[in-house]
Amino acid sequence: MSTILHILARSDWAHAQAVGTYHAASIDSEGFIHFSTAAQVQNTANNYYQGHADLVVLVIDTDKVTHELKWELATNGQHFPHVYGDLNLDAVMRVVDLPMQPDGSFKIDPAIFGSNSHLLVLASIPPNSGGEPTCISAKPPALTRAVRLDGVGVNDLILNNS
Numbered sequence: 001m002s003t004i005l006h007i008l009a010r011s012d013w014a015h016a017q018a019v020g021t022y023h024a025a026s027i028d029s030e031g032f033i034h035f036s037t038a039a040q041v042q043n044t045a046n047n048y049y050q051g052h053a054d055l056v057v058l059v060i061d062t063d064k065v066t067h068e069l070k071w072e073l074a075t076n077g078q079h080f081p082h083v084y085g086d087l088n089l090d091a092v093m094r095v096v097d098l099p100m101q102p103d104g105s106f107k108i109d110p111a112i113f114g115s116n117s118h119l120l121v122l123a124s125i126p127p128n129s130g131g132e133p134t135c136i137s138a139k140p141p142a143l144t145r146a147v148r149l150d151g152v153g154v155n156d157l158i159l160n161n162s
Contacts, residue, residue: 001061001063002061003038003060003061003113004037004060004069005036005041005057005058005059005113006024006033006034006035006036006057006060007041007045007049007055007056007057007098008022008058010054010056016087017089021087021088022058022086022089024087027085031084032085033082033083033086034082035060035081035082035083036080038110038111039110040078040080041057041108041110042106042107042110045106045108046106049106050105051100051104052100053100055098056095056096056097056098057097057113058087058095059093059094059095059113060087060091060093061092062081065087066085066091067083067084067085068085069084
């Protein structure tokens with residue numbers, strides 16, 4: 001199991017609970033919901049939510065997400081998770097308050113989201129492929145080699161194929 005994170009207003013979370021699904025405005029404008037890893041969430045909060053109080057972070061189990069999950073390259077050179085459809089609420093493992101600092105910024109300890117929030121498989125690279133990824137996915141096929149996003153860059157991670 002891997003986890004991804006989504007920041008939203010507490011009122012939007014209350015609405016999602018009332019209607020039984022979460023429909024972000026970005027679905028209508030971009031076709032997907034933006035998510036982050038634990039290593040990315042502080043920058044996401046400070047870049048897009050600075051000065052916004054009463055926020056929460058949804059901790060999502062990627063194995064339970066019912067719509068397509070894709071890892072896509074952003075303009076900052078990092079891969080971010082996107083879900084192409086409404087978020088089913090049974091994928092939400094927990095909700096964490098996101099307190100704002102007095103200056104309007106956010107300081108977030110990634111450890112509060114759990115140990116699986118920082119290690120996510122991004123690409124399947126089969127043997128004899130010349131090192132080219134064959135898919136970008138949260139659940140790639142059997143792996144020989146994968147990459148790890150650690151908040152600083154992308155590093156190789158060798159996995160057991162069994």
